[in-house]
Amino acid sequence: MAHRVDHEYEYLFKIVLIGDSGVGKSNILSRYTRNEFCLESKSTIGVEFATRTLQVEGKAVKAQIWDTAGQERYRAITSAYYRGAVGAILVYDITKRQTFDNVQRWLRELRNHADSNIVLMMAGNKSDLNHLRAVSEQDGQALAEKEGLSFLETSALDATNIQKAFQTILTEVYHIVSKKALAAQEAKANASIPGQGTTINVAETSGNTKKGCCST
Amino acid sequence: MPSSIARSGGRRLQQPRAHSLTLELVQMHESSAFASVEYSSVDFLVQSQSSSIPDVAPSFFAHSVLPKPPETYIADFHSSLVCHLNRAVHHHKFLSTLHRLGHFSSSPTYHTLLEIQMNPMSEPNVAKLILSQKKRYCKDTSTLMMMRCGVSIAFVTVSFRTSLGSDLEMGKDGIPDWLNSSLWSTTLSDGDNRIHRHSTSPTISSNAVSEPIVQPPVPVPSPATTSSSQSTATSPKSKSRDRVDKNSDDNNNDKDQNASSYGGSPDDISRQAQLLTKTKMARKLEKSAVRDNDHSKSESSGLLSRSQVTHGEHPLSLGESIIWNQFFQDSKIIEQIDRDVKRTHPDMNFFSRNSQLAKSNQDALKDILIVFAKLNPGIRYVQGMNEILAPLFYVFRNDPDEEMAAVAEADSFFCFDELLSGFCDHFYKQLDNNNVGIRAIITWLSQFLKEHDEELWRHLEIITKHSDIDMALKTLTGLVGAKFNSHQYEGFATDALDSRCLDSMGLLTSTPVAPHIVPPDTITPFQS
Numbered sequence: 102m103a104h105r106v107d108h109e110y111e112y113l114f115k116i117v118l119i120g121d122s123g124v125g126k127s128n129i130l131s132r133y134t135r136n137e138f139c140l141e142s143k144s145t146i147g148v149e150f151a152t153r154t155l156q157v158e159g160k161a162v163k164a165q166i167w168d169t170a171g172q173e174r175y176r177a178i179t180s181a182y183y184r185g186a187v188g189a190i191l192v193y194d195i196t197k198r199q200t201f202d203n204v205q206r207w208l209r210e211l212r213n214h215a216d217s218n219i220v221l222m223m224a225g226n227k228s229d230l231n232h233l234r235a236v237s238e239q240d241g242q243a244l245a246e247k248e249g250l251s252f253l254e255t256s257a258l259d260a261t262n263i264q265k266a267f268q269t270i271l272t273e274v275y276h277i278v279s280k281k282a283l284a285a286q287e288a289k290a291n292a293s294i295p296g297q298g299t300t301i302n303v304a305e306t307s308g309n310t311k312k313g314c315c316s317t
Numbered sequence: 318m319p320s321s322i323a324r325s326g327g328r329r330l331q332q333p334r335a336h337s338l339t340l341e342l343v344q345m346h347e348s349s350a351f352a353s354v355e356y357s358s359v360d361f362l363v364q365s366q367s368s369s370i371p372d373v374a375p376s377f378f379a380h381s382v383l384p385k386p387p388e389t390y391i392a393d394f395h396s397s398l399v400c401h402l403n404r405a406v407h408h409h410k411f412l413s414t415l416h417r418l419g420h421f422s423s424s425p426t427y428h429t430l431l432e433i434q435m436n437p438m439s440e441p442n443v444a445k446l447i448l449s450q451k452k453r454y455c456k457d458t459s460t461l462m463m464m465r466c467g468v469s470i471a472f473v474t475v476s477f478r479t480s481l482g483s484d485l486e487m488g489k490d491g492i493p494d495w496l497n498s499s500l501w502s503t504t505l506s507d508g509d510n511r512i513h514r515h516s517t518s519p520t521i522s523s524n525a526v527s528e529p530i531v532q533p534p535v536p537v538p539s540p541a542t543t544s545s546s547q548s549t550a551t552s553p554k555s556k557s558r559d560r561v562d563k564n565s566d567d568n569n570n571d572k573d574q575n576a577s578s579y580g581g582s583p584d585d586i587s588r589q590a591q592l593l594t595k596t597k598m599a600r601k602l603e604k605s606a607v608r609d610n611d612h613s614k615s616e617s618s619g620l621l622s623r624s625q626v627t628h629g630e631h632p633l634s635l636g637e638s639i640i641w642n643q644f645f646q647d648s649k650i651i652e653q654i655d656r657d658v659k660r661t662h663p664d665m666n667f668f669s670r671n672s673q674l675a676k677s678n679q680d681a682l683k684d685i686l687i688v689f690a691k692l693n694p695g696i697r698y699v700q701g702m703n704e705i706l707a708p709l710f711y712v713f714r715n716d717p718d719e720e721m722a723a724v725a726e727a728d729s730f731f732c733f734d735e736l737l738s739g740f741c742d743h744f745y746k747q748l749d750n751n752n753v754g755i756r757a758i759i760t761w762l763s764q765f766l767k768e769h770d771e772e773l774w775r776h777l778e779i780i781t782k783h784s785d786i787d788m789a790l791k792t793l794t795g796l797v798g799a800k801f802n803s804h805q806y807e808g809f810a811t812d813a814l815d816s817r818c819l820d821s822m823g824l825l826t827s828t829p830v831a832p833h834i835v836p837p838d839t840i841t842p843f844q845s
Binding site for chain 2: 141146174175
């Protein structure tokens with residue numbers, strides 16, 4: 102947890118990192134937030150999180166990134182961590198086919214627990230281990246297209262695409278959020294204009310509900 | 318088995334006279350039952366009709382708040398531990414189990430049990446274990462540390478209650494469940510079937526979820542295969558190749574011995590164990606022609622002969638073939654364990670992978686975790702167990718007495734098993750939404766903290782919006798194992814003591830505990 106001057110941000114976005122155990126979620130987090138990489142990091146128990154503040158289109162955005170345990174046992178407990186998450190990076194290991202195959206499962210997990218508007222990104226990690234590759238970039242790309250996710254191959258070891266991945270997802274989140282804010286503003290502006298039609302509708306519905314109340 | 322006194326329930330003793338009374342009680346029960354003494358932080362809880370040995374967990378945390386010099390406790394702890402163990406060893410069921418284990422003569426578990434029988438956890442080892450916990454107070458008195466400390470102590474108390482409750486469920490003979498495990502017996506006992514059924518329910522559901530993406534178990538060598546060339550034919554799939562690669566990475570003599578050791582048993586379960594280590598077996602057959610002498614033996618016990626392979630057991634079959642399902646599940650767990658053991662304390666030479674010593678240590682950890690997972694099909698392996706095990710193993714392995722150090726694996730398995738039995742409810746997926754499961758405990762802790770130290774609670778709530786889960790989960794599942802670093806390895810660094818912590822502990826431990834009377838399902842963690 103960085104205790105810098107963290108108050109100066111306009112948006113706080115919660116991003117979760119998910120994926121099978123051992124794909125490098127923790128290292129992606131440490132690379133992004135502290136620019137550190139540890140070849141033999143400990144397994145994550147439960148959840149850990151770190152933050153980093155960055156600029157997205159001129160606005161200060163604080164990314165709060167949650168790194169979850171990969172083992173299935175922790176799913177049941179940590180599903181609460183999806184609460185309030187606006188983005189999720191689904192990580193697999195390009196040297197382990199199994200972790201790629203499990204992406205479907207993680208997507209289902211997200212659909213069950215996360216907000217339906219959550220912005221998803223898939224990251225094929227360990228791209229530095231190209232000689233051990235078991236999942237081609239095309240495969241990843243194809244799956245991402247099929248599922249409508251953005252996709253990048255990353256490497257926490259040599260920092261390839263790590264920045265880009267977070268920047269991409271945060272920008273996307275920002276766009277959605279600012280669009281919503283805009284829409285809300287417009288709605289506010291529209292609401293201030295008096296409209297006759299609406300008044301009639303309200304009267305009608307209130308009449309109906311009254312009847313309903315009486316009958317029950 | 319338990320005496321009438323034991324049946325009447327445990328007694329909670331007042332602090333000053335606690336340990337002498339405890340010993341008295343222990344001696345009283347000595348001839349009749351397994352009495353178990355649990356040392357909590359401030360007072361003692363005498364618990365009869367319980368598992369065969371005292372819960373080690375409390376002592377891990379107790380040291381920081383002992384009202385008396387730790388040595389007193391250590392002495393008491395020894396004597397009770399040793400006498401419990403002796404009783405356990407002489408229990409007829411235990412002995413008969415040991416006899417049945419004859420086939421396992423070199424497996425780690427047998428080793429463990431034999432060690433217990435021959436040398437009931439030698440006093441020096443216990444002394445060292447406990448002395449090692451005696452830790453100078455941590456300088457870091459940040460709120461976080463306080464929280465952790467409070468949580469762990471609270472947790473110990475909670476786990477007391479729950480474990481006391483669950484002890485009621487124990488077999489009539491007063492035998493710990495793991496001794497009744499089918500691994501020891503030639504036939505599956507009813508109780509064990511229940512465990513299996515119980516345990517497969519979540520895995521089935523998870524399988525159902527993952528079905529479309531799980532690779533068909535096609536290319537694994539047929540169980541009928543006994544010749545080396547066939548049995549080493551590996552899968553074209555990367556997964557199984559990975560496994561073989563990994564195994565060959567860790568390849569050393571110890572492993573091979575372990576692999577072969579499973580092969581001696583005629584029963585089904587051990588056959589599964591054999592299948593589990595089949596890739597190792599395959600390598601072994603390939604590698605050494607010397608082993609060919611044992612060929613017939615391994616055929617009869619481990620690798621299935623063709624006549625034994627029914628259609629249901631074919632690896633290609635999608636049915637509920639017990640053996641193959643088991644095999645694939647096991648290999649998954651072993652993979653996970655392997656991955657985690659390799660990253661257990663990577664900063665310590667003792668565990669890091671380069672040296673020969675580290676490798677053998679890693680193998681020991683792996684074996685212990687695998688055996689534990691096999692013995693506890695409902696829990697299997699949960700990430701973080703390696704962190705709990707590591708300090709235990711470290712302590713035993715570094716025993717100045719070389720004889721003791723040589724059996725570190727057995728000793729740590731034993732301690733680990735005992736330690737986890739105290740709070741294994743937290744690991745059961747089935748209990749997650751129950752009132753003894755991990756969620757309930759976490760909720761309770763959060764409420765407890767709110768009640769007794771709202772300021773701290775609020776502070777944590779603000780830092781992370783999920784303080785309840787966030788802070789406690791690691792402590793609850795991993796104890797404080799993960800908090801070790803190479804410098805302060807000799808201690809469990811939770812003793813960031815503060816008057817506030819002491820207060821909350823006092824409140825916790827002064828809660829009347831009468832769990833013997835309360836059936837386990839009525840124990841709520843909200844009793845405080």
